[in-house]
Amino acid sequence: MFLNFRQLNCLAIMVILGASGMVSLGDFGIFVFSTIYMCFLSKFAFPTNNSQDQAQQKPVFDPNSTILGLYILFAAVIGLFLPILYILYGILEGDKDGIKAAGPHVFLLTSQVFMEGVSVSDRFSLPIRVFIPVFFNSCRLITLKEWLIEEMLKVGEDKYGGCYVRLCVGRVLAVANLVFWSYNLLGFLLPVYLPKAFKKYYSSNGSSTSKED
Numbered sequence: 692m693f694l695n696f697r698q699l700n701c702l703a704i705m706v707i708l709g710a711s712g713m714v715s716l717g718d719f720g721i722f723v724f725s726t727i728y729m730c731f732l733s734k735f736a737f738p739t740n741n742s743q744d745q746a747q748q749k750p751v752f753d754p755n756s757t758i759l760g761l762y763i764l765f766a767a768v769i770g771l772f773l774p775i776l777y778i779l780y781g782i783l784e785g786d787k788d789g790i791k792a793a794g795p796h797v798f799l800l801t802s803q804v805f806m807e808g809v810s811v812s813d814r815f816s817l818p819i820r821v822f823i824p825v826f827f828n829s830c831r832l833i834t835l836k837e838w839l840i841e842e843m844l845k846v847g848e849d850k851y852g853g854c855y856v857r858l859c860v861g862r863v864l865a866v867a868n869l870v871f872w873s874y875n876l877l878g879f880l881l882p883v884y885l886p887k888a889f890k891k892y893y894s895s896n897g898s899s900t901s902k903e904d
Contacts, residue, residue, distance in 0.1 A: 698804070698809075708794050708797060709798070711787075713778075714795060718799060718834070725806055729809075729822060732819055736818075737817075737892070751887050751888050765871075766871070769867055770868055771797065789845070792842065793865075799827055800827070803823060803824060803828070806827070810822075820888070821885055824884075825881070828875060832872060832876065835872060839862075842858075843862065
């Protein structure tokens, strides 16, 4: 299995954030646990077989959908690109402590994108591909809550060495991400994506079983 360009970029961001000290051991533990548990689920709970491979290689949603494309683009901008710019601007201002709370969210989101690329392999069944975004989205809600609390506790620019504009930007980003990713988990992944993926998995599994009979 070879890493694509997007995965390599995410891996680079993960390494940089880890080396900068903005990520805790717990965040690293989430990434390691997801890798181990994904393999466990693939082996014992949701295995794949040759009769299912062709059906399950097709995505649950149409990849050419304009609405889906805009949704993913918006998620990337608000969840990844803008927070990265926010972190870089804070580093340039010498305010590493002021932007440290945004690091875990970015680390876990890049970890999610990296693992999603891994799960697309034909070695993993469709439920495994669902597990990755649901798991990481759930974990990131905790880091987003902590990010929001840290932003709201900033009482002045003198304490953190940053400008007032960046203080407001940080608060807006924290609120926007918490709202969006809460909706993504509770309004899309769990009620829409998860049922469709499991229905497709078990229907293909049932059809393959009937053919064997």
